[in-house]
Amino acid sequence: MLDYLTMSEDLGELAGSYRNILRQAVYLLRSMDAEGELSTGHVSTLNMLAAGPLRVSAIARFAGIRVPSATEQVIKLEAAGLVERKPDSTDARAVLVELTGDGRKALDVANTRRTAEVAAALATLSTEERLAVRNAIPAIDKLNAALRT
Amino acid sequence: MLDYLTMSEDLGELAGSYRNILRQAVYLLRSMDAEGELSTGHVSTLNMLAAGPLRVSAIARFAGIRVPSATEQVIKLEAAGLVERKPDSTDARAVLVELTGDGRKALDVANTRRTAEVAAALATLSTEERLAVRNAIPAIDKLNAALRT
DNA sequence: AGCCTAATGTTAGACTACCTAACTATGAGC
DNA sequence: GCTCATAGTTAGGTAGTCTAACATTAGGCT
Structure with missing residues (x-):
C-alpha cells in the first residue's frame, strides 16, 4: 500500500x-521583511555567526553564494556595526567574521519577530496538520540536502 | 499525546x-536555474499563464510583486517571444497576457527538467520519508497561505 | 632556499529583479 | 460631463547576485 x-x-x-x-x-x-529591521539575507548570515566566528568562504558556502557576494554582505554588516573582521591567527590570508554585541541584539530581535510570525501561522493549523508538518521536517531537510548537490 | x-x-x-x-x-x-533556460521567476510567471491569459495586475497579485515589476517581466517575456499582449475587449485599460506557442514549449522544457530534478532528489528518500513529505503538503500549503496574510 | 600552484579575499563592473513615485488613459458613479 | 478609482507604463533607485582580474599567503616539490 x-x-x-x-x-x-x-x-x-x-x-x-x-x-x-x-x-x-x-x-x-x-x-x-519589516521596515527598519534586518533583511532576510542578513538574518541568515548573522544566524550562521551566532554559533561562532566564520571565514568569508565558509559564509559563502553555507549561504550558497559566491565569495565576492559574501564579502559584500560582510562589508555591509560591518558598516552597520553588527559584525567585526578579525585576522585568523592560523592563516594570514583568511578573515574571521564575528558577531558584535549589537549584532547579537539585532539578530535576537529579528529572530523573535520572524519566529513569532511563523508560530502564529502554525497556530491556525489543526493539531494533526501541525503534526504532519513536524513529522516531515527531517525528510524535507534530507530532500533539500539532496537537491543542493 | x-x-x-x-x-x-x-x-x-x-x-x-x-x-x-x-x-x-x-x-x-x-x-x-540552468544555462540557456528560463529563470525561476519566468517559469513562475509562465506557469500562471498556462491555464489561460491573465491581466498584468493578476500576475502581480499571484506572484506577490507590484504591478510595475510584473509589467517589466511581461516586457521581457514578450521580447523573448514567449508571451503576447492583447487588449481586453471588456476593458480598454487592461492588457491580457497570453502564452505563445514558443512560450508553452519553453515552459514545458523547463518544467520537465526542474520536476525531474526534484523527483531525483525524492528518489533518494525512503518510502516512509516520501510519505511524510506527501502527507505534509496540504498542511504546508495552508501554513504558507496563513503566512501570506 | 626558492619556486610554483592553490587557496583566501577584495575590487571592479555588470546584470536581474524588485521597489516607489509620477504619469496616461479608461471606467464608473453621481 | 465631472470626479474619483482603476490598469498599466515609465523613470529612477536599490539590493543582491554574478564573473573576471587582482594581491597576498600557504604549502608542496626540487
Whole structure:
C-alpha cells in the first residue's frame, strides 16, 4: 500500500507539489521583511555567526553564494556595526567574521519577530496538520540536502 | 499525546525549523536555474499563464510583486517571444497576457527538467520519508497561505 | 632556499529583479 | 460631463547576485 510512491508518475506529482512550495517560499521570506529591521539575507548570515566566528568562504558556502557576494554582505554588516573582521591567527590570508554585541541584539530581535510570525501561522493549523508538518521536517531537510548537490 | 504541540514552546521550535526550510528554498530555486533556460521567476510567471491569459495586475497579485515589476517581466517575456499582449475587449485599460506557442514549449522544457530534478532528489528518500513529505503538503500549503496574510 | 600552484579575499563592473513615485488613459458613479 | 478609482507604463533607485582580474599567503616539490 505504500510502495505506489515509488512509481515514477507519483514521484513526478509529488515533485510538482514540492516545487510549488519552494516557489512560494521566496515570496514568504520577502513578506517577512519589516521596515527598519534586518533583511532576510542578513538574518541568515548573522544566524550562521551566532554559533561562532566564520571565514568569508565558509559564509559563502553555507549561504550558497559566491565569495565576492559574501564579502559584500560582510562589508555591509560591518558598516552597520553588527559584525567585526578579525585576522585568523592560523592563516594570514583568511578573515574571521564575528558577531558584535549589537549584532547579537539585532539578530535576537529579528529572530523573535520572524519566529513569532511563523508560530502564529502554525497556530491556525489543526493539531494533526501541525503534526504532519513536524513529522516531515527531517525528510524535507534530507530532500533539500539532496537537491543542493 | 498529540497536544503537546499546542504548547507555545514547541510551536516556537517548529516555527524555527520551518524558517530554516524557507530560507533554504531560496538557494535551492537558484541552484535549479540552468544555462540557456528560463529563470525561476519566468517559469513562475509562465506557469500562471498556462491555464489561460491573465491581466498584468493578476500576475502581480499571484506572484506577490507590484504591478510595475510584473509589467517589466511581461516586457521581457514578450521580447523573448514567449508571451503576447492583447487588449481586453471588456476593458480598454487592461492588457491580457497570453502564452505563445514558443512560450508553452519553453515552459514545458523547463518544467520537465526542474520536476525531474526534484523527483531525483525524492528518489533518494525512503518510502516512509516520501510519505511524510506527501502527507505534509496540504498542511504546508495552508501554513504558507496563513503566512501570506 | 626558492619556486610554483592553490587557496583566501577584495575590487571592479555588470546584470536581474524588485521597489516607489509620477504619469496616461479608461471606467464608473453621481 | 465631472470626479474619483482603476490598469498599466515609465523613470529612477536599490539590493543582491554574478564573473573576471587582482594581491597576498600557504604549502608542496626540487
